[in-house]
Amino acid sequence: MKLHEYQAKQVFAEAGIPTPGSALATSVDEVVEVAEDLGYPVAVKAQVHVGGRGKAGGIKLVEDADEAREAAESILGMDLKGYTVEKVLVEEAVDFTNELYVGVTMDRGEGKPVVMVSERGGVDIEQVAEKDPEAIVREHVDPAFGLHPYQARKAVYDAGIPQSVARDVASVVSTLYDLFEERDGSDVEINPLMVTSDDDVVAADAVMNIDEDALFRQPELAEMEEEAAEDDLEAKANEYGFDYVRLDGNTGIIGNGAGLVMTTLDLVDYYGGEPANFLDIGGGAKAERVTNALDMVFSDENVDSVVFNIFGGITRGDEVAKGINAALEQFDEIPKPVVVRLAGTNAAEGREILNDDLVTVEETLEGAVQRAVEFANEEADQ
């Protein structure tokens, strides 16, 4: 789960990390008002979950009220890589002499958190990571002890951070690690951490991604998630408790178990179709869950057909079939063709029970996917 920049900065500031003065605005007038309060120059920054906002025109530096108005008009409501900008952060511009990078993430290969520090922060950090990985100093952390203060100092000095700011940067690194640990971060990052001409450090940007599996013990952050939800269908999936990812294609996919659903997507692609989504309904297939899943997929206007792929394990195929029938009988008209493939325990009985008037039944996974792709292509041609 990703926090917006303004949300992450709020969390960082509360923990004592220096951040520039700022306020959130949702209208052009509000932007100008906030800018006047803060004093020029200010930065106007789109609050959407996409990287490279600056290069895409989502961040503008302005010197006076006219420029602030102009920037607000161009950014508010703009489409930034598929997301509509509804909020901007108006923030004091920082007069900096250097841009640093500090971050904490989980190194899954090592099974340990890792702290990263670089003297070469800024918009090109990804290039630095790729071309000159040595320029980013990494320090692994024993999660049983947390980050020792010496480790923060070591990373900072090894990264070549000047002594004049090293102590302050090390302090930011320690605080950032504490936030990562206490708030169940998955990625926590400041890029750039600006160094001012007075040798102060200021977090000019803020990234904070939270482990979704830990939201149950982070109620404050879980509330921020609702504010951050941007796609209506993804919000609906949260409500239903489904794992759902929206894609660009027109063959809708519903299945049970992450690996099998991913495989179904891959097969749609393999047989010349385009997957519209990933939707895992999890164990069992009670009528209500099936209904909700169909509602999700049919709500996606791109969808031209649906493949329903269930491997009955402990849940028997006949029970699954009853759930599917009950769910489909609730529709006056099935909006798009549905292909069902049942396998595993009592699959043959399940196929008998399925109502042929409502769905197309296929025995094999490959057959079901091919049929759904055919239907999708036919519908798309009409």
Place this chain on the structure above:
Amino acid sequence: MSILVDDDTRVVVQGITGGEGKFHAEQMIEYGTNVVAGAVPGKGGQEVGGVPVYDTVDQAVEAEDADASVVFVPPAFAADAIFEGLDTDLDLVVAITEGIPTQDMAKVYKRLTEVDTRLIGPNCPGIITPGEAKLGILPGNIFESGNVGLVSRSGTLTYQVVDSLTSRGIGQTTAIGIGGDPIIGTDFIGALELFENDPDTHAVVMCGEIGGEDEEEAAEYIAQNMDTPVAGFIAGRTAPPGKRMGHAGAIVSGSGTGTAESKINALNDAGVPVGDTPEEVADSIEDLL
């Protein structure tokens, strides 16, 4: 023969009085697994499915001589339950629970380096030696005893492949679901090593998926250390970067590590055929046997 579990394995079920724990403990018993105890704090003295429940794992081991556990404890308390299993010196802990916070698992991972106990999972379907024992939630009826080992990060995908094998008359020595989380106990290499050393396993199926670099590392291990032939499958070829595909660990990073392509290439370079469809994996196994 088999790896890790057989009909001598004495199992304690952690969380046996919960809905999932009770249901699956009964299924395990019905399959013939030697479930000797349950462990649930505050429920000592009760019985579930004819099995005595103890307040602690330690008491269960003391009284019933258990040597393995299966964890069906909700995510908020699961890491604690795993620690209890590890610290009680069991041979094997199998954690079924999905949704354990990653930072809890980082602490468990550290502990694993300090004890001799092996962990399978979390977020996995468990382990089965067909006809002898199952520790977890796998549907026993689709498995058959035979000479193919199977290791997978996914549950239902495993069933799909097993179904293809069994329907062709190809049985399994042992099947292990290692789990879909970013930090897990036994990884591919750990499982492959056990199969390589099992004389009755004549071929191995390895089902991977996007995220992390476990499959790449396993490919290197196979090339250097294995005589037993391996056939592979990788799920998630169409997954977009930055999106978690159901499993917490199934994510292609923004910088492009963990792609299906990289894993398929690594396995092919190691001489492992990777199927485009699950049926093709069964075809490969038929060829390799």
